[in-house]
Amino acid sequence: MAPDTSAPAQSVVPQSGAPSLTRKDFVSNQDVRWCPGCGDYAILSTALNVFPKLGIPRERFVMVSGIGCSSRFPYYVNTYGFHSIHGRAPTFATGLKLVRPELSIWIITGDGDGLSIGGNHLIHIMRRNIDCTILLFNNRIYGLTKGQCSPTSEMHKKTKSTPLGSIDYPVNPISLALAAEATFIARTLDTDPKHMASIFQQAAEHKGTSFVEIFQNCIIFNDKAFEPVADKTTRADNAIFLENGKPLVYGKDGLRGIRLNGWKPEVVSFDESNPPSGLPTHDEMAEDPSWAYLLSRMDPSQGFPVPFGVFRRVHRTTYEDLMAQQISEAQHRQGLASTEALQELITGEDTWTVS
């Protein structure tokens, strides 16, 4: 067998000498077929702006998706792409990354695809820390199948499949990603392209599984689901943008903050002349996910702002690098693979000859 050449994985990020690419290089010739006004357009457009900035040759990009409105994404990007089956995108991405660690793999999924039918795979790709970027378009509804409630739909929501109101407690994608211990976890929203671009870029540059939840408006079946934060005029009072090492301050005039009362966060208001001391600062690199988890639990219905930005960013060796290590260690111990070695293996230890 030929010696393994894939080990150890090169970083997929900046390549000096890579040809300089522009947004145009990433636009495919396919007509985009989302509903006019869908939040997906802004996400696609932002991603197309970010791709050429990553210093990765175009042929190394692979978009892998499942099923749903968001999962059409690969057709609209002129890179390698795999529009797979419902919920399973992480599995294809895993197999692909294990044999081609040099690729930059993007998993495009939604709340139904990623958190319902594909929940299991999403958990496991994150805990394994396969190097890839997961963009989860959360619109809190099933769009492609025309408007059933999804695992992120709010309790009591009336939809086609829940005419009397949903009796499903919703899942919190960030809390779930933290429990699965993804090494990069962030939230952004479709109406803030600048923030989105910055998060996409950081997610791509992180080595390991990057999980990005994107609040995405489905104008047809769940319009204005994120109105208080999506609308620029109300956002400042309803959203808090996390910045590493900075205190948790938000509000139109920056005069509200989050402080801890024991293990409980609470909102404090203050006036400019008298900023409170002891507001906790955000630590996205904390190894222990408890802090990030606490942030992920802040509930807007209880008067808390919705956090956006990076919740967690830690370093862990990726699954594919650990596998490459095992291969090179085995080759170091037992010698490189060769036809002779394979013949020896096939022959085994106990043989006899019949003449």
Next chain:
Amino acid sequence: MSANQRKVEDAENVVIRFAGDSGDGMQLTGMQFTDTSAIIGNDISTLPDFPAEIRAPAGSLAGVSGYQVNFSNFDIRTPGDAPSVLVVMNPAALKTNLGDLEKGGILIANSDAFTPDNLRLAGYAQNPLEDGSLKGYRLYQVPMTKLVETALKDNPLSFRQKERCKNFFALGLVYWMFNRPMEPTLKWIQEKFKKNPDVSDANTRSLNAGFYFGETTEAFEVRYQIRKARIAPGTYRKITGNEALALGLMTAAERAGSHLFFAGYPITPASDILHELAKHRRFGVKTFQAEDEISAIGATIGAAFGGALAVTASSGPGIALKTEGIGLAIMTELPIVICNIQRGGPSTGLPTKTEQADLMQAIWGRNGEAPLAVIAPATPGECFTMAFEAFRIAVKYMTPVMILSDGYIANGAEPWRIPKLDDLPAITVQHPTSADGSFLPYLRNPRTLARPWAVPGTPGLEHRIGGLEKADRTGNVSHDPDNHEFMVKIRRAKIDGVAGDIPDVDVFGSPEGGDLLIVGWGSTHGAIISAVERARDRGLDVSCAHLRYLNPLPKNLGDVLKRFRRVVVPEMNLGQLRLLLRANYLVDVEGLNKVKGQPFKIREIEQKIDEMNPKKLGVSKQKVAVA
């Protein structure tokens, strides 16, 4: 008569079965006996039979585990219909296995285990060793537990630990009885327990004690000798179906100059393939234990998209879960291999028992018109060849290929003539590196109809694939009615075309035709060919043909079937191949169907042959050809 002058009788073949509680180490005992017999040149064939529970209650009927070995001085093909020697470690083992022992057969019982408690657990009102009910057998009562205890009195292990060595005592005794060398097992013990000298010592002594017990006890009047088997010249090893399969997959990757990627989820009886491959990181083998069966097929397809030789293995329930993924591999026309190590079904069924009831699932069991190639090894050793063949077809035709093995050949062992890698053909893998104009991912090779296997990372060949219907040539999503029908037909034509690239089916017996043809597939081969040989020896006009390619079927099969007046298909299901043959060739096929989780016995197939009352062969034809 002194012990050393004991009579040694030559025997052609012996079928021995070790049976005991699942905690008694019967699988290990059987495997050691098999290894030793193989090393000294006997032909062997084995049938391990164990309960699905890892530890059913000790002493219970449900907890009995058995291992049957047929060893001989001639070419054998099955583990034997009925044991002529039965070793039982407790009353439950006696109860569940005695019915199979040949009349007058040798029965060795660990008499110490026939306690009132154990007798009650096995449902015996009185001790069968004492009530005369076993007088039709040659019964040897051996107080193994006590003998082991005595042999180990200087050893510091606890009583319970010592007691667990009694399987080695039993093994030593049968080694003596059948004149086997002890060295291979002694070496194995030393190696296995090198970190635990007390256990190593206890097992060694127990083995020796068993051997010397035979030697010194007057009770055993004869020893048997089974000479080397007269089989084709070459260098041999013992191999199980799952080992052979794993090695065949690795060899295919080597011959393709590629790397093997395996994704699987633990499931009986397929897990051993993962275990075997996981040892071989040195060869660049990447094994991935997925979170579930669906993930395993997904990762396999992803790896194939990335240009690796990718394979997954499972059994019925797992294959059911992979169904949607397999459909995607068919739609995206990626080369993957799916191994189905069949077991009793439906649902969880009989995890540790064998069956061939997934044939229709393999060929038809997906939504839509979803053809793939299906092949089936006939023996443990053949799993190597068919694994290699699966990748050859997959890569050449850009298609998923399913291998149908089953629990019987997966766990069963036989001597295997070790192939020379240099003699095996290369598998040609082509990844395009450039395109004239824009790349067309569904532009087909006119001969094989395969599409190009362009791998992510190749500049200029960026393209998208997926589960939605593809437009011919461009691979773009298409809902066009004519295109859909065209693509459905071309996917079928591609698989049909494989028929031109596989061997014709051979007829054993009278290739020119005759009265009765037995057609089999997969693991029934040994029993069928042995039964047909015997019938022909009796002058009956019976032939057989064995299918290793199930989809597509060999090109000459229709002709072959029509050359015989009657056709019978024995299979471990209710008639799936029979249905296929009837549908494809309008031939009135009869079935011989057994769904007991057990392989066919030669006798059962002979009986069916006799029932069919075949004509007599002309004298000149009586000893024809070996296929």
